[in-house]
Amino acid sequence: MRKFIHDFHVVENRDLNPGHFVLTLKPDVELTPIFPGQFTEVRVDGSANTFLRRPLSIHDVDYKANTVTLLVQKKGDGTNRLASMKYGETVNLVYPLGNCFHIGSSGERALLVGGGCGVAPLLYLGKVLAKSGIHVTTLMGARTEEYIMEAELYKRYGELLITTEDGKAGTKGYVIHHEIWRERNFSFDRVYTCGPDPMMKAVARLAARHHVPCEVSLEQTMACGVGACLCCVVETNEGNKCTCTDGPVFDPNNLINWL
């Protein structure tokens, strides 16, 4: 798939909660096809401490409006600078990068498990899965009710299940504590997950216990994003692989010390 470097304009910058925001970006040219799970490397101008581009997942794509959406957590200077971007400002993207989630066949049942900001790639995944006739269930883990993000959007493409650490919304605990994982409730053909590594590892083990394929989306630190620097490696059965080109989506069976 061909990669591009394009300037995008900020169409909308919307706060979801004190720690997260959603940026909607539009290029002057027509968007190239983007697949769920792919990411972009964003150049952050106007932030003295941000030298490298920042890898961010594609949260949503709207070909009609010609926009891509990023869901971003405010971490350090780079993401905080992005948080301050105003309507009309320009941001430079290299995209689309990486491989993508596998889209099964119509009639399949898919469980999408996201923790914290890891839900970012799952919205577009749910959209594409639903369009392909796949039954989508999204399981979202949030710290508190305030950090449940864009629930109504996920509901468009299927069922939405929630866990919070204090139990004020949804099931109390982490995503792995949800009753959906119990033998009698579990009826999925495939599991997709993105979030902190410990969460993804636990999810991958649960999927393995239910004997269904699982895909995890990794977030190794990156410099180039195009397979040139070899900084973003992860250990696999076939030696080191680049998260930016061989991933970010991996089968946990192929990752060392994952299952």
Place this chain on the structure above:
Amino acid sequence: MKPSLEVKIHNLVLKNPVMTASGTFGYGPEFEDFFDPSTLGGIFVKGTTGKLRQGNPYPRMAETPMGMLNAVGLQNKGVDGFINDIYPRIKHYHTNLIVNVSGSTIEEYIEVAEKINSLDHVPAIELNISCPNVKEGGMAFGTSCPSAAAVTRAVREVYQKTLIVKLSPNVTSIAEIAQAVEGEGADAVSVINTLLGMAINAETRRPVLSTVTGGLSGPAIKPVALRMVWQTANAIKIPVIGLGGIMTASDAIEFILAGATAVQVGTANFIDPAVCPKIIEGIEDYLIRHGIDNIKSLISGLNIN
């Protein structure tokens, strides 16, 4: 009239002085979506060793103010992997393909150099005697005159094409090392490889890199690189290829003024994967703006008085 950007490094004719630095441009195909690698003066491919190497454990990268530290540790498919899997995919490029040869022992450098010698479309090698990221050797060879001379001499005996030696900045006098390798028959030197550095995470009180220390690159090292290019160019007769923090055409011109015949662009490829054609264009614009018809007249053109 269009100014001439052509320069020569020993037997190599470069259509322009802009090449890509080893380890920062993959092998070329990684950037084909952004521009045609054949427009470059040359491509220095990733460090190549005798056997396949997995490199160092993750994490291998730490961002720093205007730069980055890396501890990749020469992950590569080995010289046979390069010849069988990679070379066939890049040999059609109309540019100078230069293999960065690395090793832990003199025998390994010789083995890789001999095998690369047989490749028609590789007119030169760059001896990496300056990699800070491998335990046994690499930089050890580059940090003393006798060992830098020994590895250059050994490879010179088996390698007939253009031999470039890439020098380490982690030395007291880079000019002396340059003289030592020139004395053993090197045809050019590349100045500089990364500077040894370190990053610490105060919160976790742990080093950021798995190897604790790593190689610093990017604009942060440009002033050091410029100084070293200038000192080296003043000390030897063979051409100097300048690199370290070049992001723009004006950076490249500065290196040429300091004495570089050509330049390499490294970390900048990560920030803008299409930066090289911009630098080439920018150099041409500079020459036109200054009424210079041949870039060669700019080399060592620093006006000190």
